[in-house]
Amino acid sequence: MCGIVACRVRDHAAPVLLSALRNLEYRGYDSVGIAVSTEIGTLARIRTVHRIDDLEHRVNDWNGARLGNVGIGHTRWATHGAVDEANAHPHCDCTGRISLVHNGIIENCDELRATLTTSGHQFSSAVDSEVVCHLIEARLAESSDLFDAVQTAVTQLEGSWALAVLEESTGRLVAAAHHSPLLLAHNDAGTFVTSDPAAVSEWASEFHILRDGDVVEAGETLRWRNSGLMIDPPTPVDFARTHSPAELRGHSDFMDQEIDEQPVLAAKLIDELGPAIANGRLWDELGLPPFDALQIIACGTSMHAGRVIAQTLGRLAAVPTTLTLGSEVAYDVVLPRTLRLAISQSGETADVLRALDHPVPTEVRTLALTNNPHSTLSRRADAVLAYSAGPEIGVAATKTFVAQVIVGVCAVLSALVSSGRLSVTATLELVEQLRRLPVQLTTALEISRRVVPAIAHDLSTASGFLFLGRGSALPYAAEGALKLKELSYRWAEHYPAGELKHGPLALIEPGTPVVAVENGDPRLRANISEVRARGARVVTVGYDGSTIPVLTGEPTPWGPLEAVVPLQILARAVALELGRDVDKPRNLAKSVTVE
Template identity: 35%
Template sequence: MCGIIGIVGKGDVAQRLVDGLRRLEYRGYDSAGIATLDNGKIERLRAEGKLINLDERLKKAPVRGPIGIGHTRWATHGGPTERNAHPHATERVAVVHNGIIENYAALKAELEQHQCRFETETDTEVVAHLVDHHLKQGMDPITAANAAFDRLEGAYALAVIFANENNLMVGVRQGTPLAVGYGDGEMYVASDSYALAPLTKKICFLEDGDRIRVNAGGVTIYNRDGKELSRPIRITAQSGETTGKGEYRHFMLKEIFEQPSVIGDTLNSFINPATREITLPADLVEMVAKASRLTLVACGTAFYACHVAKYWFEQIARIPVEIDVASEFRYREAPMPEGGVALFVSQSGETLDTLEALRYCKRQGQKIVSIVNTIESTIERESDMVLHTLAGPEIGVASTKAFTTQLTTLACLVLAAAAKKGAIDAKTVGAMSDSLRQLPSLVNSVLQDTAVTIEKLSREIAEARDVLYLGRGAMYPIALEGALKLKEISYIHAEGYAAGEMKHGPIALIDDKVPVVVLAPHDKLFEKTASNVQETIARGGQVLLFTDRDGLTQLGRGCRWSVRMPVSDAFVAPILYVIPVQLLAYHVAVAKGTDVDQPRNLAKSVTVE
């Protein structure tokens, strides 16, 4: 979602601000801007659309100064226009903001009575005017900023600079991440450590309620009452290298084809190849194995990873599981069981809905486990135990390799917990871990053997207005994920259903213009799925069947399209079968000419509710 970068430095900082924003592009945005102090005067450059538009403006009309703030905006209040782009400013103050100011309307009405004139539709402009109003009352910059922060309600991270203050930046974190970087004679702030990686390895992560006073020599952290606080400085493991597309046309395609490697890396971190044992922290495994109930919570694609894991935990480890989308979970005020464990899955580790659900579970006495891809995230820091997926930076907004490594990590946790609980014996653990270790090779074969076929048939799918996805058992969440991918990047309406639910409503949608994507490995549920496919074909549905050799022999003849998948153990089939639906979504989007890596209206890290 929105990204913040700030530098209190040496020499002109404008280009470095833009470079920092470039590292935040993966979060998703629709406008960008920077503000610097040139001889004490606030100078701004803003642009609608991609960062290249801002970069071109900077080249044509450079702004100078040793201090500045930058921002990539994902629109919440007000359209994605240059006028609404950050930084927002008055003559005295410039502000960048992630999050939402919930009481902005009341503050705006109050400020308008003091003759403040608003130029944008955003909630953020209120902050700039509120700080400016306090400056007019004779307050110094720090006091004015704190007086403004005291009035704000919502979730936000803010960085503020002031006219004629070349060595001062103030900021605050409340519910939305903000980090401070320590340089050599200069300091930095950013919404995540990835943006700071080329500038410094020394990072301090702020906590909710923290306020900061930054100058080139260091930072003072304090709370609302002015009491100074100490936060640990960490040496970040983030790489300063810029991730490129290499030989691939899009980041998403590159990340799809990286999956054999990153799944292998994740497996190698959890499975001992000599003993075939799952090697996870013993206290974590015991905690999960003894849980009276597991509560799995996530958003979007990560929620579908939880959905697959529910089948695994209950069938293999015999542990009862509840799953929920984070944005709804805490509002149900669910009673949590004594001895329960809550597990949270997030690529970014910063998703606000997931973080607030985590905090609810903590208050309810649950032990907290998180599975995250981004190191040093807020969710990681607030968890009792954490497992890292090893997907590496995922730049494409639509999650691919993060999803399969989440599933891989969850699969390893399931086996470890099942063995600890005695739900399966050592021989079964070894056989199932062998199935997992075969995954990189199987995924690679799918990528090599199906990509051309899927690209060709995707041109016909691209003509559809609606697409249905069907699956049974653990294939049902993969059908949901396949539909989500198609919606996200091609903008075609798609829905995923449990195959047995077709006759309870969705079958009314079937005609000869509706492609129906069926995920059906030849397993114990295949015959049931086959019946649903026949019902679809009988009504003119255009079936795209993903199945293995035996499935094709039995069902392939009646389908308009079919893609042969390798034979695999039912345990790992959900991870394998998501690969072709990722490829399908990608090639359909390319055929339609959409922005694959940064689809409209979407953000990589959703840090507002």
């Protein structure tokens, strides 16, 4: 989480930083700030616990020395320390000589803080990032060279970091990274350091990706070190923008727009992948060996998509599957000839990346499923499935969930036909079912737009919700519950409907909303009767006769994907009834880069 930008440009740095921070706000929005060189050799530090617009006003109202051409910026997702201006980045040392922005977690910050305090350093915040400032300050007392001081300081750190350090008077800028994404562009427009290339795509398209342990001085020329040794910069990667800047096109918020984009995205993905499924080409081109078991590694919405993929594989070919939350991988045993499918929208999810460090048999291979083919996850995997959903600005995932399910299912089908576990004839029939998805999603949108707002209005005063499903519907019930939690800040739990009598039924009282997702399993009717008999307010998502009748056709191995549409719209509508910011829910961020 958190977003970093730094730049050295010909003219004024502040407008570049503000534009970049607006593009990085999805990574955290608890606070935001910049530090910029001035014409008299000082650093102007401007911070706020409000959004980018407030920072822009503060910059425009700045009445100090004229702002210069070098600066750093940061948008924060709080880890250490409360959300207040003292804890907002950039941070500075005791003398004000340097300012620093940091993304990551310094695991030994308490020990370092105690040692530095004993040495006379005074801290003004509760964040771990400030420790790095004072550590660099202490090293500067020994070497007086910023590049050397940063290099020495990071050798004392444990944990993860992406750093940009700015020195007053000289305007020197140094960046460093370890287990946290950071990229650098150096061209005629200037030098740019960022967590996400899209943040500065107006000025740069080719970026050097900092490797673990890299320390770089971003001056008129680049000085690049790793482990204390001068090295050549890594080969630049082309991140040429393929999508227009994020803008609302007749929608009130990005989430609403991204929900609407799902049928078109589904059609695009199926058109691209469909011809390569039944002949096994989609799988064969990945270059991965055959597998006897599947391990899904993911978090949040990506885990729900992973469960759909795993269930599809299990139903069609009885392949054993394991679902592993990235943060809990240490307790899993991975057998030989297992395929690890690591799923992350950003490709930078720290829990997923750390999970890949868990030792596995040498023949185990990793396949990444991500929206970012240039991400850390993509670089670490043996093969990559990039689903190219385009930018998703809303923090709560919508279209990327649909994309993950479709691309993952297509890959599973192709793998099964390639290995002879599924016939070409059967696969072609399944591909035809996939081709119906865009129309089914469109129909679900049309029905949901008409039906759901009134339901959301009636349910908006409820304190909590229960989501039920059976079999292939269960991952969609789980995703519906997660969306409602993320957006409305109401508790929402999902359960297999058969588990009601084993405890969750105690939650039901008159008026409790219960959302049941159908998949054709007749046993669900009895479970609905059980909650209705106890006064629950039941909302069914299913076939004709249900509250929200969006399902058509026979059940598929991947379950009722179109059911996710009314669940997304329900969560958004309830949140709007409660006055929530549906694009930027409290306490959350889009790219989860801390464990």
